[in-house]
Amino acid sequence: MKDENSFILKGNIIYSESPTKLICIPQSYLICMEGKVEGVYQEIPSEFENLLLKDHQDALIIPGLVDLHTHAPQYANRGLGMDQELLHWLEQNTFPEEEKYADLDYAKKAYSIFAADLRKSATTRASIFGTIHKQSTLLLMDLLETTGLGCMVGKVNMDRNSPAGLCENRQQSMEDTLSWLMESKSKYRRITPVITPRFLPSCTDELLKDLSRICRSYQLPLQSHLSENLDEIDWVKELFPKAIGYADAYSQLDLFGNEIPTIMAHCVHLTNEEMDLIYENRVFIAHCPTSNTNLSSGIAPVRAFMDKELLVGLGTDIAAGNTLSIFQVMVAAIQASKLRWRLKDQDLKPLTIKEAFYLGTKGGGSFFGKVGSFEKGYEFDAIVLEDNSIKYPQSLSLEERLERVIYLSHIKDKYVNGNCISLLD
């Protein structure tokens, strides 16, 4: 029973069962059996007493954070060029940077930085956009595999309305996608491919239909963007006049959930009908409040999503989002919901800290299976937070300490599927 993926962590255990149910169990034992959560115990049951015990003393132990939407090649642009809206920003900042990833040397330099920083962050799972370039996307997957994190990675597809250096033709896009899939599908322990049309304006209907067929044939998930910016939404209406909206356009192209596990990032300006479609098709929403703020896109009505029981997680959306920290995105989600409540709609109450914590763990984690909680049978993804580096004069409850580390995070240790991840430089 002494394999390296079975062990016990001792500390203050905190996790979400639901958006409103936060479990806080002080000074207890979190048991990992073969990479999965066995349970949380006040005393170690006799059958587990031979397992290795790591005592984290007064530290907080929480599920690893889940980033449901980010762009690896844009990490080079984080904290830059923030004075624009989406469509100009793509032209001015994003596309010129992404073109550089045709050069494998540049990709190696840039993706090594991204992979190292993601490894050291509190994130244990992420769904990631690469670029259109097959080789550099494979390189990104190689680099991420060495981190030990669990990631879905997509080679991006774009065959219209894109600069020359980033515009594929449909046939080449399909060939590259298929050959990328052949090389990557079974190569890695914890990195898997995800079909990634950039967004509707940058893909022809034909290419999108091809990609839908690939998802079905190879049983692959899909990630894209939906309803981020008002100009973008108008543009989609022009490009796809037979749809009643942006979500319906994807749906008519057979790219909107149901048997294809799907993440749609943003969803800032959805209609009620679009929310219903998202519910029916079990599409995941990646809520990206730092990005939606930085690009002046608006504030997604997350309270409405939760009231309608939509599936929602959080995304950093680097580099429109300026931080790789899902803790900071939790804070931003709460802050944005407060401003939306104050400025726009007092029927939609702000998010609470508990709800934001749920979204950044179990909410997004569900896209990866049983991920983001410490309930029995969940993948053992955990981070250990040593908040004694945050000095304070008063005594605090566990729930208060969780709130504080969300606002001011400090990580001590990190596990994915029961494997300890290095946090060294």
Next chain:
Amino acid sequence: MKDENSFILKGNIIYSESPTKLICIPQSYLICMEGKVEGVYQEIPSEFENLLLKDHQDALIIPGLVDLHTHAPQYANRGLGMDQELLHWLEQNTFPEEEKYADLDYAKKAYSIFAADLRKSATTRASIFGTIHKQSTLLLMDLLETTGLGCMVGKVNMDRNSPAGLCENRQQSMEDTLSWLMESKSKYRRITPVITPRFLPSCTDELLKDLSRICRSYQLPLQSHLSENLDEIDWVKELFPKAIGYADAYSQLDLFGNEIPTIMAHCVHLTNEEMDLIYENRVFIAHCPTSNTNLSSGIAPVRAFMDKELLVGLGTDIAAGNTLSIFQVMVAAIQASKLRWRLKDQDLKPLTIKEAFYLGTKGGGSFFGKVGSFEKGYEFDAIVLEDNSIKYPQSLSLEERLERVIYLSHIKDKYVNGNCISLLD
């Protein structure tokens, strides 16, 4: 000519002359003479060539940041209790914490943490609220003096609508204020007192008039709160029905600028008439976007303030604001202005990075005199930013590097009036 407050820093020099004019001078010499900026030169003029030279190589050197509004006793509460609005939050979180500062031992423990963290931050000047307690406010001033930072600190006055443990009577409030002034007025090199009525609802008209007289007699500045929250504004209307608004109430009590240098924090919901009064009376606005977001107060129309040429700086407003970093407040100011533009008023354009940088340096610094710029004759307050700890694959301009450190700050060195401040734990 070799006194310790005269020296030369070499590096990439960046500072604001105005909200739209950012000066970036690569690889040049910033000369400090007796604690004041002598100038920025491409070559060292012969009369200065005997000065000590510190070569910061490729680092960025910018003016120290200015925090125009924060609460030292609330630092213990940072990142906690963020799910409330102002008036409840004061009752639930703030007042119970501030009551503890009657105990000097507790105050020492808490204020030592605050002072050390402020010292290590990028802030070089701050205007700070203490509590009503005279002794612990003096202790705070003692601790801040040892940091070397330049701070204005106020013993708070409150004689109504406050919990028993924080409610002074008018006479005691005045006696304590006067004796605190006697002890503190000339005791320190860089710490000075500022008269600090908490806000209109917590002070009787009589006490406020007393405080106005003290400001005039002793030539002291004043800091308070104005127009933060809608319920608060309604309450002020009830309490002071003869005023046409919140600012007018202060003005009728002789506590609104003109010969009294005045900071009013927040100013989220001002009328046009109130903005005119602020302009006429040369009142400084401390814009606190992290706080205004966290307490769901709203978004102050900073673009309108700047169009009207009001005097504006930034405040962290700990603990309604969750961060002591003015860099993060710059980011929050830009973000809030974008959301206000998107959700409420497309006539008021979002702030740019240049404007936010100005607000956090020269904008707020002007309250302290010639502070917040590297123009000749300014106080030599500087920070050295070593952004090579932020890895990136591309080459960047100085202006891009400034934007990046604002979003992702790293401090190497810090000076106040030409004195180097320790950044060690």
